[in-house]
Amino acid sequence: MTLDFGTHSSASGGVDKALERAVGVGATSCQIFAKNERQWRAKPLDPLVVERFHQERERTAIRQMVVHDSYLINLASPKEEIHEKSMVAFADELERCDTLRIQNFVTHPGAHTGSGIEEGIRKFAESLNRIHEQLPHVTAVTCLETTAGQGTTLGRTFEEIAAIIDQVEAKERMGVCLDTCHIFAAGYDVRTPDGYLTVMNQFDKVIGIDKLRVLHLNDSKMPFASNKDRHEQIGVGEIGIEAFRCIVNDIRLAGLPAILETEKDPQGEYDRKNLALLRGLVAV
């Protein structure tokens, strides 16, 4: 048993369209945006689209799904207007997960934009506590994504992720998404089997491997510890193939949705190639 390999799939034309696209490139899990990721407001999900989405889920072999949040959301923002908009948008995303019966909601832990790491973490966690209170029925787990550490973004260390979860009351509603490109850019060296083991043991010690629910598999265009987030096709970037061999054979991660967020071509060839490459690394 290995990972449940998948890809970020376009939901253009309706979220129901994303599943067939994912199947078309050979994915068995997939990630979508549940609304336009670059706009604050979005129309509610059309009930007919939702119905077709559930039918597609039955028809295709795609079982594990992930929603990625909009890039605009910043629950750690000290600016009241942005924070308020973020609260509304975040709650809306969680409701969409509920409607679509998607259990994993991946979110970036935001940016403190000058208020400081500690204050940013406090604000982020407090916001989640408020949202959890507002939405007691939602069962989707919020998965904090590890970040590359660009600018004032939070989540560049395992300690920052752990500190957020620590301050959230409903811990069962919290998980983690580990992005290989981001942790590498943030200074976690997974290029060798020894390095990989050290980093994952650190993750387990600081956060707990049982919190890990989603993987983002991306190589990196940028060098180690650059704090820059630029995804590269698997095996040809600065991380290299060995790290991915370690991940797909790590028994502790077996069964997790492992999502490609690498550049795509219109025919889906890049995704197909990356998925075949990853599956080929699994030791038999």
Ligand SMILES: [Zn+2]
């Ligand atoms: Zn990612």
Ligand SMILES: [Zn+2]
């Ligand atoms: Zn990224």
